[in-house]
Amino acid sequence: MLEIKGLHASIGGKEILKGIDISVKAGEVHAIMGPNGSGKSTLSAVLAGRDTFEVTQGDVRFKDINLLELSPEERAREGLFLGFQYPVEIPGVSNVNFMKAAINEQRKHKSLPPVTAAEFLKLMREKMAVVEMDSSFSGRGVNVGFSGGEKKRNEIFQLAMLEPTLAILDETDSGLDIDALRIVAAGVNKLKTPDNAFIVITHYQRLLDYIIPDVVHVLYDGRIIKSSGKELALEVEERGYDWLING
Amino acid sequence: MKDTKFIYTPEIPEVFRCRVPLPGTSQAFVNNGVLREESLSPKGLSVTSAGETGFSLVASRGSVPEESMQIICFRDSGNTNDIAFTNRMIFEESSDSSVLLCTHTLTLDRFKTDETIKISVEKSAVANIVVMQNEHNDSSHSVKFEIDIQSKGYLRINVISLHGLFLENDFVVTLSGEGAVCELNGAYLVDGNQTVKSNVVMNHMVPGCLSRQLFKGILDDESRAHFSGRIVVARDAQKTEAYQANHNLLISQNAKAYTQPQLEIYADDVKCSHGATSGILDQNALFYMRSRGIGESEAKLLQQLAFVYDVLEKINNEQLRQRLCDLTESRLRGEFSHCSNCSMNCC
Numbered sequence: 001m002l003e004i005k006g007l008h009a010s011i012g013g014k015e016i017l018k019g020i021d022i023s024v025k026a027g028e029v030h031a032i033m034g035p036n037g038s039g040k041s042t043l044s045a046v047l048a049g050r051d052t053f054e055v056t057q058g059d060v061r062f063k064d065i066n067l068l069e070l071s072p073e074e075r076a077r078e079g080l081f082l083g084f085q086y087p088v089e090i091p092g093v094s095n096v097n098f099m100k101a102a103i104n105e106q107r108k109h110k111s112l113p114p115v116t117a118a119e120f121l122k123l124m125r126e127k128m129a130v131v132e133m134d135s136s137f138s139g140r141g142v143n144v145g146f147s148g149g150e151k152k153r154n155e156i157f158q159l160a161m162l163e164p165t166l167a168i169l170d171e172t173d174s175g176l177d178i179d180a181l182r183i184v185a186a187g188v189n190k191l192k193t194p195d196n197a198f199i200v201i202t203h204y205q206r207l208l209d210y211i212i213p214d215v216v217h218v219l220y221d222g223r224i225i226k227s228s229g230k231e232l233a234l235e236v237e238e239r240g241y242d243w244l245i246n247g
Numbered sequence: 248m249k250d251t252k253f254i255y256t257p258e259i260p261e262v263f264r265c266r267v268p269l270p271g272t273s274q275a276f277v278n279n280g281v282l283r284e285e286s287l288s289p290k291g292l293s294v295t296s297a298g299e300t301g302f303s304l305v306a307s308r309g310s311v312p313e314e315s316m317q318i319i320c321f322r323d324s325g326n327t328n329d330i331a332f333t334n335r336m337i338f339e340e341s342s343d344s345s346v347l348l349c350t351h352t353l354t355l356d357r358f359k360t361d362e363t364i365k366i367s368v369e370k371s372a373v374a375n376i377v378v379m380q381n382e383h384n385d386s387s388h389s390v391k392f393e394i395d396i397q398s399k400g401y402l403r404i405n406v407i408s409l410h411g412l413f414l415e416n417d418f419v420v421t422l423s424g425e426g427a428v429c430e431l432n433g434a435y436l437v438d439g440n441q442t443v444k445s446n447v448v449m450n451h452m453v454p455g456c457l458s459r460q461l462f463k464g465i466l467d468d469e470s471r472a473h474f475s476g477r478i479v480v481a482r483d484a485q486k487t488e489a490y491q492a493n494h495n496l497l498i499s500q501n502a503k504a505y506t507q508p509q510l511e512i513y514a515d516d517v518k519c520s521h522g523a524t525s526g527i528l529d530q531n532a533l534f535y536m537r538s539r540g541i542g543e544s545e546a547k548l549l550q551q552l553a554f555v556y557d558v559l560e561k562i563n564n565e566q567l568r569q570r571l572c573d574l575t576e577s578r579l580r581g582e583f584s585h586c587s588n589c590s591m592n593c594c
Binding site for chain 2 (some may be wrong): 048049050071072073076077082083084087088089090091092093097098101102105106109141142158162183
């Protein structure tokens, strides 16, 4: 589903990603761990199409499409989703209108007619239940006045609405208390199918107790220094990163 | 549709069959400053000529008209000279009414209109006025609002400036009776070489009055917006609350917003604030929307609509608010904002 080969990216002339290779298949969950400043968020931003980063080398194919040639909105319509580490507040744009615009863009891309009001309401209700979100959120401005936990739940709600084939969750667990973490993780598990895939970026092993990864990658200084099964996360939790960095 | 009498200008109701606002609205027409014919007004409201030019609107004492009044002021080739005229609006004691004032241009002549509107809100009266300005690209229109609000009177004016080469709204408000409240809100959309000016002088003369001003605008291309707002609190006007905000969103590097907030406070027990900003579109919000599949231009539009919605939401009539939101959207999409079924494309 996703093939990243020799990906290099820089910002303002400073190289952040120094050759990344990752291959994700349908039905898999990949975790990317690594210390601060290793390039985790840069990788997710580059995949989503943030233009503040410049891709200098390498190739990314998503469902056999050259992902790097697409605009952020085209990537989303092809089925890529980025769960933000810091979801953005958009005052004045309600959650409902935001999601309706997004869903209709996606439907247009698939040559489907715009969603009807009744269908949309039903879908909203259904998907809000996935993350135990209160219906009062729908009329409020996107993320405006939301707590950290509510913002992250809103990310998973949007994921549920858009049903992407590949979801990248950038430190979705940061700033979450244990209850919010469970709800978010349970939401992800409900949305997992044999046809989609997840890349979960996290600092801590804690999230991976709830979302069980098939592959764990350790990213350091812009390179994947180790890839292994889920036991790698436990080992990192226990021993830190030093043994990998120095080994 | 209500049957109105337009003896001298039978074509006018045809032109305006769009019924911009709401089913329950009576219409009066002011052509080049002259009230054409007195329409059937809602009970409790009357619109008559104020002499050769201008109109006089009166909400009679204690009346609460169910219907609102729409006054359509339009210029056409019948008189292409520069014109100046004065209107009066008197909201008598304890009345409660709504007025929609629209200004339009029907032909492409170069018009210059200088209008004064003297508004008196008497004791305990409530008045909601929405002004919708939509004129062609060669039209210049200045409106001077001279406003007096008496004890416990309430006035809210929402000015939506959609289109016009030069639009100027000048407000001089005197809060002359205790407990008077004035809300002035403005939304302006300018592009090309258009200019919108808003000037406010809010005079708090007596204690215990409240005023709020919120002016927001979106500037594209080479356009200009000027805001000059002054709050004056007299020495005796203790317990005054006065707030003012002006925010500008600059879409183009060549657009310019000039803003001058001013406070003159002579009393010592008051709550006053002012704020003025000029900014650009939020790039993080744009990327966030795009990452959900919303196209770049649509994401920009959503953000612009959200920016002026703060002002539009202050229109308390829901149907009218929705209508003006739709007009704002089509304006921002770069379509000339048509009203439904209207043959003249004037608005």
